[in-house]
Amino acid sequence: MFWNPKPSYRSDAGRAALLAVYDRWLALLPAGVERIEMQTRFGPTNVLAAGPAEAPPLMIHQGGNFPNTATLHWFAPLMDRFRVYAPDLPGAPGYSAPHHLNGRKGALHGWARDVLDALGLERVPHLGVSFGAGIILELASVAPERIARIALIAPAGLLKPAMWPLIAQLAVPMLRYRLRPTRANLTAAVAPLHSDPPSELMLDTHAAVFQNLRLAHRMPGPMADGALAGFNRPALVVGAQRDPLFPGEALLTRARHLLPQAETRMLPGSRHFPSANDLEVIAGWLDDFLSGLPQPPNTASPATSG
Numbered sequence: 001m002f003w004n005p006k007p008s009y010r011s012d013a014g015r016a017a018l019l020a021v022y023d024r025w026l027a028l029l030p031a032g033v034e035r036i037e038m039q040t041r042f043g044p045t046n047v048l049a050a051g052p053a054e055a056p057p058l059m060i061h062q063g064g065n066f067p068n069t070a071t072l073h074w075f076a077p078l079m080d081r082f083r084v085y086a087p088d089l090p091g092a093p094g095y096s097a098p099h100h101l102n103g104r105k106g107a108l109h110g111w112a113r114d115v116l117d118a119l120g121l122e123r124v125p126h127l128g129v130s131f132g133a134g135i136i137l138e139l140a141s142v143a144p145e146r147i148a149r150i151a152l153i154a155p156a157g158l159l160k161p162a163m164w165p166l167i168a169q170l171a172v173p174m175l176r177y178r179l180r181p182t183r184a185n186l187t188a189a190v191a192p193l194h195s196d197p198p199s200e201l202m203l204d205t206h207a208a209v210f211q212n213l214r215l216a217h218r219m220p221g222p223m224a225d226g227a228l229a230g231f232n233r234p235a236l237v238v239g240a241q242r243d244p245l246f247p248g249e250a251l252l253t254r255a256r257h258l259l260p261q262a263e264t265r266m267l268p269g270s271r272h273f274p275s276a277n278d279l280e281v282i283a284g285w286l287d288d289f290l291s292g293l294p295q296p297p298n299t300a301s302p303a304t305s306g
């Protein structure tokens with residue numbers, strides 16, 4: 001099957017709790033964000049759209065096992081210059097199909113291509129975070145003609161996650177939180193992921209995910225040697241030096257091997273979730289990188305909107 005038949009939500013009440021934190025993050029985005037509902041081969045998909053309708057399009061793919069809105073607000077300034085499209089990943093907390101996609105069956109890049117088709121977008125720039133960046137890499141490996149350029153922040157898809165840091169820094173503290181779900185144990189469990197101390201809303205989001213979501217454990221990739229040989233478009237890859245999932249130095253070394261044309265940037269001392277200062281730095285890099293885009297936009301004609 002192209003998706004896991006078991007729902008990603010543990011219960012109806014759990015789904016409601018996760019949608020509640022999704023909506024809290026949504027309320028922090030600029031006014032005028034639209035929801036586009038579409039059907040794909042992999043089930044219904046909700047796409048958030050924002051920015052001037054006549055602006056050049058930009059596709060943004062979210063991190064995995066987390067609300068789309070929680071990472072989309074990092075890139076809210078781009079909504080002044082671009083028509084941003086950000087689909088809720090199936091299985092993640094959001095309004096798309098409540099089933100994780102089977103990456104081994106090609107469902108991740110197949111779904112990404114279906115979203116482009118439903119929006120009427122032929123070739124557009126893509127920006128991705130973590131799991132979402134890995135989806136973009138998979139799409140680049142099989143359909144490079146659909147991508148104008150890529151910007152990848154702490155991407156999955158290049159490396160296997162580092163196992164010992166996962167166990168020592170993440171798995172053990174998360175087990176402690178599951179056994180005794182206090183706020184202090186939650187804060188300790190997620191601290192290795194965050195460059196800044198997480199906000200109360202961020203902690204609420206982590207708690208809702210831990211308690212109510214069946215996690216997608218398989219990341220996209222890792223890309224084999226030569227898998228991206230057919231992709232020669234501009235690329236920007238950003239690594240975080242102390243990322244316990246994808247350590248920055250190893251990540252950027254692999255990026256240069258697979259994408260020799262890529263610009264690579266390091267966030268010194270940073271972890272998987274960027275700090276407020278990191279986001280300002282990333283915004284500058286993205287502004288420079290995306291400034292080379294041609295101005296005439298593609299035409300979007302969504303299947304249905306809601």
